[in-house]
Amino acid sequence: MCERCGPAVGAMEEQRDAGLGGPSRRGLILGAGAGLGVLLTGLPVLTASAEAATLKDGRWCNPARGRFPAGGHYGASRGGYPHAGQDVTNSTGTAVYAAAAGTVVRRGKGVLTGRTGNGLVISHGSGTYTYYGHLSAFRVPLNARVAAGQRIADMGATGNVTGPHLHFETHTGRLGSTTDPVSFLAARGVDLGGGWPALNPGAAGATVKVIQHLITQRGTALVADGNYGPVSVRAVKKFQSAKKLVADGQVGPKTWKSLVYELRRGGSGAHVRALQVVLNKHSAGLAVDGGFGAVTNTAVRSFQSANRLAVDGLVGPKTWEALVG
Template sequence: MCEQCGPVGAAEELHDHGPAGPSRRKLLLGVGAGLGVALTGVPALTSSAAAASLKDGRWCNPALGYFPAGGGYGVPRGGLPHAGQDVTNSSGTAVYAAAAGTVVRRGTNVISGRTGNGIVISHGSGRYTYYGHLSAFRIGLNAKVAAGQRIADMGATGNATGPHLHFETHSGGLGAITNPVSYLAARGVRLGGGWSSVDPGAAGATIKVVQYLMTQRGTKLEADGTYGSVSVGAVKSFQKAKGLVADGQVGPKTWAKLVYTLTKGSSGNHVRALQTAMNKRSAGLAVDGTFGAVTSTAVRAYQSLNRLVVDGEAGPKTWQALVG
């Protein structure tokens, strides 16, 4: 659990941190406007329609683990509220970018009030994520990252009582912190682990996974990564056939009916779905539909990095982690 992770002021200046981060001028030039901008255009979480519109496949879970006692957002911490949510797992557990963006800070104590190794990613429009107490970096400063790309390893650097990820979301400028659990939930992601939810209109690798799985289920779809009317119609028909609510949202109940348990020797579009999901998590596999030695090794490596049972079998737990 974090010993010291208080809030950063909304008007914080972006000072030069030497090797840990760029100067304020360089940061502004690198990521454009948005620092210190008033929080506008973010739908209230009480509106189900507004929240659903955010489930567009652009966000994902940054790390698998559990929420430790006392590690929640806003809990008292040295007289100040805790600025993020802690996700606990063993040291070396993989940490992934929660959304596409640019690494604008990387090093030690990269934000005032935060200790240990950390990364800040800018996602544009005044949105940032912070990843703290890292044991190792897997990406460089100023790097462009994709959603789900491995960026670091979980650790206990700085003021921490044990290994965990301290995760923050900032919306409206760096310093405009918001509850990361509800922020990701509104975007169809369960922080720490769980099936994702994507709505009609979503796009990206997760939609390709859905399309490959639907093709394996007997409805041939183009795996173009766009969740348009044809794919939505197919999913609704599948949901109806399985006795689910036919709303077109691919959520926990639909995923559970859609995925297959795959092992070495399997072949088909469901394996292409697995390889696509693995590639979102930095596996670098050929999407050839063959679960051979290379894919088997990659599945085992992913399971090990994320503290899952290392059996090389892509079952529900592995799928849930991959698409979460």
């Protein structure tokens, strides 16, 4: 977990970034312990379920797999300062991904007031930022444009910590105005630390292409254009009805579990294209040819290793969950 590193982020951070432009589900979350100290401001309140639903648009994803340590939750006491983020614990070297597309605006040691160790800040535009702390390695340079799901760093234990983990923060309105990362991502259909995502009609991006390829493999041919529009929604509802699921068009945990296939080397088809698309979302750089050959097998094993999964080349539910989450 994070130890207390210093004073709160305040107006100074906002001033430093002026003109940058451009862009519980775990019982342990309520524990107490040591961590990074910053003031909590700008807590968002969703006024209606419809508003929350519109946020599940496929633009956000899980930044790292792991567990929530006791006392690593947002708002935990840190010797007079509340904890500004959520800790996600795993071993050093675990992959860290951009939670959404944006620009790396800070990179290095102590890049925010009160933070210790190696960190990155990504600006997502409209005053929204994410912070990734205690990193063991950087995989993108300062000022880089990054895509959602792109590998940006490795988890580590740099700075004032008790063990390896990712300290993850979300800031809205301005840099320094933190929100609870768990609820922030949940409103966007993402389960921080690991879990199946939820996407609603109107979503777009690589994960929508995954859905379209999988539905095609299930017997309803779709154009994999990455836009979850009326044609794709109808196909998903048809699939949900056939599987005796709620036919609401939302692709959530139950639909994902029914939709994915178990894949291994030697397979071919649209479901393999789905696999290749989502591996590319995580920086694999594969040709999307629908053939599960040696190159795709290597990419699967590399992803499994980086996310601390069983490295067997078998793409089952655990690997799919990590890939699409």
